Amino acid sequence: MSTTVKIKLPQPDDLDAVFYETVAKTGKLCIQHCKDCGTWTHPARYYCPECASENFAFEPVSGDATAHSFTISHFTVEPAWKDLVPYVTIVAELKEGPRVIARTKMKGDEITIDMPIKLDVEVIAPEFSYVWAGKAEG
Amino acid sequence: MTSNSISGKAAIVGIGEVGYFRGTDMSILQMVSKASMDAIKDSGLSPKDIDAVIPPPGFVAWDEIAAQVGIPEVRYTACPQMGGASPVAALITASMAVATGMANAVLVPIGWNGYSAIRPRPDARPNKRRFTAAFFETVRNYYAPYGLRSAPWWYSLYLQRYVKHYNVPPEAAGAVAIACRKHAQLNDLAVMRDRPLTMDEYLASTFISEPIRKHDSCVETDCAAAIVVTSAERARDLKHTPVTVLGGAEGHPNRPDELINRKDILKLGLDYAAPRAFAMAGVTPQDMDFLQIYDCFTYVALLELEALGYAERGGAADFVKDGNIELGGKFPMNTHGGLMSQGHCWGMNHIVEATRQLRHQAGRSQVKDCEIGLVTGYGDLGDGTIAILGRNG
Ligand SMILES: [Zn+2]
Numbered sequence: 269m270s271t272t273v274k275i276k277l278p279q280p281d282d283l284d285a286v287f288y289e290t291v292a293k294t295g296k297l298c299i300q301h302c303k304d305c306g307t308w309t310h311p312a313r314y315y316c317p318e319c320a321s322e323n324f325a326f327e328p329v330s331g332d333a334t335a336h337s338f339t340i341s342h343f344t345v346e347p348a349w350k351d352l353v354p355y356v357t358i359v360a361e362l363k364e365g366p367r368v369i370a371r372t373k374m375k376g377d378e379i380t381i382d383m384p385i386k387l388d389v390e391v392i393a394p395e396f397s398y399v400w401a402g403k404a405e406g
Numbered sequence: 407m408t409s410n411s412i413s414g415k416a417a418i419v420g421i422g423e424v425g426y427f428r429g430t431d432m433s434i435l436q437m438v439s440k441a442s443m444d445a446i447k448d449s450g451l452s453p454k455d456i457d458a459v460i461p462p463p464g465f466v467a468w469d470e471i472a473a474q475v476g477i478p479e480v481r482y483t484a485c486p487q488m489g490g491a492s493p494v495a496a497l498i499t500a501s502m503a504v505a506t507g508m509a510n511a512v513l514v515p516i517g518w519n520g521y522s523a524i525r526p527r528p529d530a531r532p533n534k535r536r537f538t539a540a541f542f543e544t545v546r547n548y549y550a551p552y553g554l555r556s557a558p559w560w561y562s563l564y565l566q567r568y569v570k571h572y573n574v575p576p577e578a579a580g581a582v583a584i585a586c587r588k589h590a591q592l593n594d595l596a597v598m599r600d601r602p603l604t605m606d607e608y609l610a611s612t613f614i615s616e617p618i619r620k621h622d623s624c625v626e627t628d629c630a631a632a633i634v635v636t637s638a639e640r641a642r643d644l645k646h647t648p649v650t651v652l653g654g655a656e657g658h659p660n661r662p663d664e665l666i667n668r669k670d671i672l673k674l675g676l677d678y679a680a681p682r683a684f685a686m687a688g689v690t691p692q693d694m695d696f697l698q699i700y701d702c703f704t705y706v707a708l709l710e711l712e713a714l715g716y717a718e719r720g721g722a723a724d725f726v727k728d729g730n731i732e733l734g735g736k737f738p739m740n741t742h743g744g745l746m747s748q749g750h751c752w753g754m755n756h757i758v759e760a761t762r763q764l765r766h767q768a769g770r771s772q773v774k775d776c777e778i779g780l781v782t783g784y785g786d787l788g789d790g791t792i793a794i795l796g797r798n799g
Pocket of ligand 1: 319321
């Protein structure tokens with residue numbers, strides 16, 4: 269199955285741009301991490317939602333996650349996605365707390381709610397990378 | 407009821423409804439102007455009596471509406487920005503304005519080309535009118551690149567957890583679609599009139615993005631509707647039986663600007679708002695004679711019914727079965743056909759229908775002797791609004 273999709277790249281600004289630039293630079297899923305209370309936040313915010321600190325860095329996460337929810341898209345009006353239906357999208361809950369959206373090569377019937385998964389990134393451009401979810405090993 | 411509440415202080419006195427079209431030659435501004443003028447005339451007031459306008463969160467602005475219908479002096483404007491939760495939020499804001507004396511009579515219109523924007527006629531004038539929202543940035547940066555382009559794809563992200571975790575059967579969502587479709591058969595304006603729907607047809611309907619099927623989705627329409635709100639005191643001398651605002655509230659998930667990082671992704675704004683609205687009105691969910699529920703998608707309506715207290719989380723299936731939400735049942739829902747089968751007017755059609763019901767002017771859809779009912783709104787990424795309305799107050 270081809271997974272390549274010719275999408276219109278987003279033009280993120282503010283901290284969303286910093287997030288994607290950090291991921292592209294490091295090749296790793298990096299999430300905003302509060303230097304004062306340790307809370308991980310996604311999407312990134314100027315102030316920590318837990319302690320209101322503005323001291324943070326984007327740091328790599330483990331990639332260990334669970335499938336909090338998912339959807340199987342059987343229909344699309346977007347030419348770029350037409351060849352890929354049905355495509356599966358997962359709401360992945362990182363061990364560190366935040367949730368991210370992830371593509372997956374798994375089929376819909378292979379996924380159960382809250383099952384363990386492993387996340388990785390595919391760098392597309394400085395302004396966008398895909399998160400991919402696969403089966404957690406062992 | 408607390409002394410500073412708006413309960414009993416404001417009333418809906420005028421309604422206007424242009425219609426629900428799958429393609430029309432009317433522009434958005436034209437439809438909104440007509441709905442506005444119809445609502446003003448219905449109230450028995452003149453444009454000169456209107457002194458406040460609450461515009462929709464897009465497409466048309468308060469000043470052009472005022473200019474089009476000839477409102478000479480505007481004393482108050484505001485603009486709730488929460489998509490389909492906006493009309494009920496606007497009703498609440500209008501009620502506050504008249505309760506505090508900031509305004510005497512408030513016009514609240516909404517309208518759009520929900521059909522023609524997607525399928526313009528080849529000879530149509532280009533449409534420049536747009537709707538925008540802050541959460542579009544979230545969509546552009548995080549959802550759209552994943553092939554999740556608009557509402558059915560975004561909402562399916564959380565609705566699938568609802569369905570899988572609580573084993574919500576598709577027949578529960580089907581019951582909502584079928585109730586709306588049945589009621590549309592009684593409504594001359596409904597787009598889905600003369601197109602009945604069976605459970606077998608519902609279940610055979612193809613998926614857009616699981617769990618959302620085609621028949622779980624509302625109908626795209628070109629339409630406009632409007633209401634006029636004034637003080638309960640002033641309302642007594644006007645043309646129609648006043649429909650009084652007994653309670654109202656808005657609520658928003660934390661965080662409001664994105665869908666998936668909420669502690670509980672199934673907790674809607676309405677979960678926060680509903681208890682406050684019932685407390686303000688001094689009534690309970692069991693007191694309602696009808697429910698006009700914002701039904702962009704059937705599964706969202708199920709979650710709203712649970713947020714309102716009609717069932718535990720995941721338990722709406724029992725509430726919606728056996729005709730309980732149909733006319734003749736205990737809690738008739740969307741007696742006009744709803745967004746599902748009348749048309750998508752951002753829920754302003756729900757407020758218009760609630761007003762008709764409480765005036766006892768709902769024709770074949772009349773809930774006999776109804777005295778009190780509720781209207782909900784749901785918008786953007788889960789904003790929730792609710793108004794509890796009563797006949798005479
Ligand atoms: Zn912190």
